[in-house]
Amino acid sequence: MMEETEARLRERIALDPDVAGPHAYAADFYGGTSCPAQAIAELRLALELEPDNPDLHQRLATFLGAQGDTDSEIAEFRAAVRLKPYDVSGHIYLAERLESLGRVSESLKEFDELIRLKPKDWDANNQVTDILVRDKRLAAAIADVRIFLTATSDGRVEGNPPEPPDSIRLERQLYLAGLLYDNSELDAAEVEYVDLLRKSPDNAEVHDEFGVVLFAQGNREEAAAEFREALRLDPDNTTAHTNLALCMAHNGQFEDAIEELRAAVSAAPQNQHARALLGMAYARKGDLASARSELNQAIRHDENIAEPHLFLAKVYSQEKDEVAALAEFKRVVELEPDNPEGCNDLAWLLATAADHKLRDSQAALTLATHAVALQETVPHPHAEVTSAFLDTLAEAQLLTGHPAEALASEERAAKLAPNNTEIQSRLQRFRDAASPKSAAAKE
Numbered sequence: 001m002m003e004e005t006e007a008r009l010r011e012r013i014a015l016d017p018d019v020a021g022p023h024a025y026a027a028d029f030y031g032g033t034s035c036p037a038q039a040i041a042e043l044r045l046a047l048e049l050e051p052d053n054p055d056l057h058q059r060l061a062t063f064l065g066a067q068g069d070t071d072s073e074i075a076e077f078r079a080a081v082r083l084k085p086y087d088v089s090g091h092i093y094l095a096e097r098l099e100s101l102g103r104v105s106e107s108l109k110e111f112d113e114l115i116r117l118k119p120k121d122w123d124a125n126n127q128v129t130d131i132l133v134r135d136k137r138l139a140a141a142i143a144d145v146r147i148f149l150t151a152t153s154d155g156r157v158e159g160n161p162p163e164p165p166d167s168i169r170l171e172r173q174l175y176l177a178g179l180l181y182d183n184s185e186l187d188a189a190e191v192e193y194v195d196l197l198r199k200s201p202d203n204a205e206v207h208d209e210f211g212v213v214l215f216a217q218g219n220r221e222e223a224a225a226e227f228r229e230a231l232r233l234d235p236d237n238t239t240a241h242t243n244l245a246l247c248m249a250h251n252g253q254f255e256d257a258i259e260e261l262r263a264a265v266s267a268a269p270q271n272q273h274a275r276a277l278l279g280m281a282y283a284r285k286g287d288l289a290s291a292r293s294e295l296n297q298a299i300r301h302d303e304n305i306a307e308p309h310l311f312l313a314k315v316y317s318q319e320k321d322e323v324a325a326l327a328e329f330k331r332v333v334e335l336e337p338d339n340p341e342g343c344n345d346l347a348w349l350l351a352t353a354a355d356h357k358l359r360d361s362q363a364a365l366t367l368a369t370h371a372v373a374l375q376e377t378v379p380h381p382h383a384e385v386t387s388a389f390l391d392t393l394a395e396a397q398l399l400t401g402h403p404a405e406a407l408a409s410e411e412r413a414a415k416l417a418p419n420n421t422e423i424q425s426r427l428q429r430f431r432d433a434a435s436p437k438s439a440a441a442k443e
Contacts, residue, residue: 020046024056031063039063054080054090070101086117088124096131108140115144119151122168123159129175138183145176170200181213182379189213204234211243216380223247236267242274245281254285272298276308283315291315306335310342322353340374340389343367348392351399361399368393387417391426398433407434
């Protein structure tokens with residue numbers, strides 16, 4: 001059968017020797033029969049006949065890349081983009097391929113060129129910024145969204161937006177505000193949210209997200225007011241319920257927080273994040289039995305979500321059940337190896353467990369080091385949290401015979417949390433351990 005198909009292709013090529021199409025068909029045939037070298041040869045013949053066909057260049061590039069000839073692959077993709085410069089997908093594919101090959105600066109140039117050519121194109125801006133965000137290049141994504149908003153200030157949007165131009169611009173501005181928040185540019189984010197509320201005062205999502213920014217700025221009363229306004233506009237807004245509850249919990253209003261979280265769970269029974277927070281609110285209130293009940297219910301619904309395991313581990317720690325807590329903390333790290341809080345809490349238990357058989361100082365050091373490194377990448381890190389992580393690291397460093405490093409970590413922890421009496425009181429112990437007299441005594 002394959003021989004017959006190949007023979008027919010050869011007959012067709014012989015009938016139209018000066019037409020590229022039969023060679024392209026032959027390339028598809030050879031590619032489908034795992035004969036890439038022949039497919040490449042056919043595409044090169046097709047390009048001799050139609051050198052300005054961008055589709056043929058792209059197809060040849062794909063085969064060359066599969067064969068490991070990346071330089072020729074990129075050259076063909078560049079040829080396709082040169083022939084069809086306003087093709088959004090061509091620029092995106094080339095940029096992504098360059099990035100996958102480690103040629104990051106060239107990849108960024110492709111993104112920049114696409115935005116330069118298509119500043120009003122929603123498809124281009126949406127795809128480019130999503131890629132930049134995925135790669136954690138928030139500053140570049142912010143700049144590109146700003147370019148789009150400036151270019152479309154006349155109200156005209158190009159591409160294939162799913163909504164009218166005004167709605168698309170509001171969506172892009174809301175996206176920009178969120179990016180600014182993620183990039184720790186809180187004041188700039190506030191400016192965007194205030195402008196968005198001027199344009200769309202009845203948008204519950206905007207009120208809710210603005211509340212998050214205000215909360216990060218330390219304006220808890222104003223944040224709570226925004227969350228309440230979001231709920232007035234959308235009573236079943238689960239996110240606004242949970243955000244308001246967190247705001248209340250930070251103010252010690254645990255009963256009110258529980259009420260809000262119950263409303264969130266009632267509005268969205270499948271939202272296990274809200275249920276996990278409800279369990280933690282019960283724990284903060286001191287009702288550990290209710291806390292365990294809610295958290296176990298969340299875990300039964302989906303045992304592969306780390307958050308309820310983390311909160312349940314904290315409850316077991318409060319109850320002094322170290323074995324159960326250890327199992328839950330390990331489950332958190334198994335599910336999310338880069339969960340900073342899970343790594344820190346497991347490290348602390350491994351370093352300080354009352355049952356010495358549960359201790360593992362080297363594992364504690366590895367986990368604590370990882371937790372601190374992760375915490376340094378968190379947007380808007382709380383000084384108290386970072387201080388706690390450094391305190392854990394110091395404990396692990398001391399246990400593994402690194403007193404000088406332990407003292408440095410604990411001093412950083414004490415500086416970040418000057419009002420934390422526990423850390424301040426432990427500081428002298430680390431100073432004593434790192435002193436020359438202590439080192440001489442060990443020798």
